[in-house]
Amino acid sequence: MAKSKMFDLGRMRLSGSQSVARGAIEAGVRVTSGYPGAPISDLQGSFDQLAGNIPRNNPFTVLVGEALDEAVYQLVSYWGTTSNEDNAMGLALGAVIGKGDYKKREFLTEEEWDLIYGETVFADDKEKGIPVGSRVMCSFKHLGGNTAADVIRVAVNAVPYTGGLSIASGDDRQGTSSQTMQDNKILFSFHFRIPTLELYSPRTAHNTVKNCYCLFEELGVPFALIMNYDLSYREVSVDPIMELDITANQRRKGFTRDPKHLVTIGPHIRPKEKKYHSELIPLFKIKIKEYFEFLGNRITTYGAEPRAMLIVNGPFREDFEIVNHDPDIKERLESKFGDVLVMETDIVFPQPDSLFDELISKHPIQEIFVFEEGYGQVIYLQLLDIVNRMGLDVKVFDCGIPFEPRIYERFSYIDYIMDV
């Protein structure tokens, strides 16, 4: 029986980075590794404090730390000791491939389980349970994605042994403390091709993180969480009630041999690569559609016959929320777009194509406007592909911003949406 523990921490201010740390802790993460660099250091520093490596010096780590101590929570944090992002990721990869325990299936059908685990050493499990081990989080700033690219790319070849691993990337798309304004969504989505989410608020990020662990662990695939500079640092007041997944945190340890998956040589990876492209990514899309809301996404229809669809992702999403609280803004939305279907999303990759097909068949949608931050146009390009591939009669418009405005240049994204 699954064990969990609840703690009411009272009112506190929480940054985006702390909210991600909160989500990871609630998910039962046991091993964290990372390499520091703005804007992600706060996340790793939180883990280091919670693990007791350095003194707990803020309300979040003090209160959560007490809760973890009480729950006898197991947490190991490697921050600066993993001396670059490549090393941090290598350690995370090593820590996640040990599958010494089982959990019951929650998200997969038997056929889906066969597809994912049918060629592993666990294939003969009659219960078709999920082989699990430590949940792991690795984090670095956007440039770290380049340094760690070798390991992340090879981690895809170790699927499904990499289930339970998340990679948190703090993107500095405003060039505040970096030599580039890199958009890591393109790296994680199009190069590594792992599920990628852009978080949007310190109030909700923890839920998305926790639920991603649940789903993507079963799917056996690592996932990427991206925050922009603003979200990483910006604090909001919240009343956190934490529910720790103690069962996940205290799983039995053990390494199970499966060289066909863990020794990445040509004869092993060639069929896996093909399968990943042609069978697993399509499955991820199906599961993302099935658990669209569970992953923190939301679809709202304004009016009876929407002819336009807005996809508002990441920072656009947070500013968009005002529509539901300000009647004037809502009126502006309706006068601008008429009846409109709004998809507020965290998910960046892979986009659930059947969901779009379904929505476009159901509603008279003719235009899709994509609002995303960063030069990658990752959602826009996927939408173009979906529309072309499925022969859908709609036009797709790229309405994104290729960079992140700095604080003093920051303009209202809701005005931007209304004026597009």
Next chain:
Amino acid sequence: MATGKNPAPKRFTSDEITYLRPVSSCSGCGDTKVSWSLMEGIRRFNRELGLKGRDRYELIYAADRGCGNLQGYHAYRIVDAIFCMGSGAIVGDGIKESCSEKQIVVTASGDGAYNFNISGIKFAAKNKRFGAINVIYNNYNIRMTGGQTPLEINFNKEGTAMGFDVMHINPFRVNDNAEIFKTLYRRYLKKEKVMVVADGVCAIDNGKNAKAEGIKLGHFKRSEACLDLKFAKERERVAKEEPEKLKDLPRFKCRLCGIGLRCHALLNNDPSMCSGCGACSQFPCPVDALSFEGANFLSIANANGIKDLGDMHG
């Protein structure tokens, strides 16, 4: 799960497509000799502790890329994880976080990949949570990709500076090395850090060096007590006298030495194929039938009073 034996069903353990790129190490390859010693060492360690079945310690081997490690996978199946270049040591330390207390993680790389791995190796040395056994297959060159010269390395100085107890082994002293690894597994459990440098593992280079020095290498020798030789005679007799029974006879009787050391010369019982490594003189033949005649990689190093061939050949 996580038991002493491989839980994989047979159909998953056999890798039917690996033959597309066969890996066949030379008969005198020092890499294969180290692999044998690692495996034999853990057997002896468990035997010494009187551990059986699920109570036994298990060797988990996280390697880097390179011939030193691919032979371990292809020939011995001892390699459990190989990912990208430079990740062997750090992935090994990650595995330590999630493996059971009965699993001992050994990490390995060649001397070229050592430089690539160095931050991970340093991490392993500094990580107070676990012990470390880091094996370096030292060819003095980057053998797998054509013999390039790597950055100059002084393992003694570098390893010691990082926090390792540095130990050089002659890869061809297979029995001595098995005893050494047996001791090292105990030290690992006490969280000690040991770097094992297997010097002069490349049989081709060693052969060339010996020739350049004017040394004529010898070859293995089997006495009449050899079970396989006896059995071969029996097969000959059956073939001559009772040919109908020949198909029921196994092809060989023992072959422990040839299979254990992955030696083509021993397997074919052909001294002309012998590279002169001398490892067989230390192999624990059950009937003591194996010996070596003449100079070999092992005896040359002994005679010169040095630890490895690399020092001798500069």
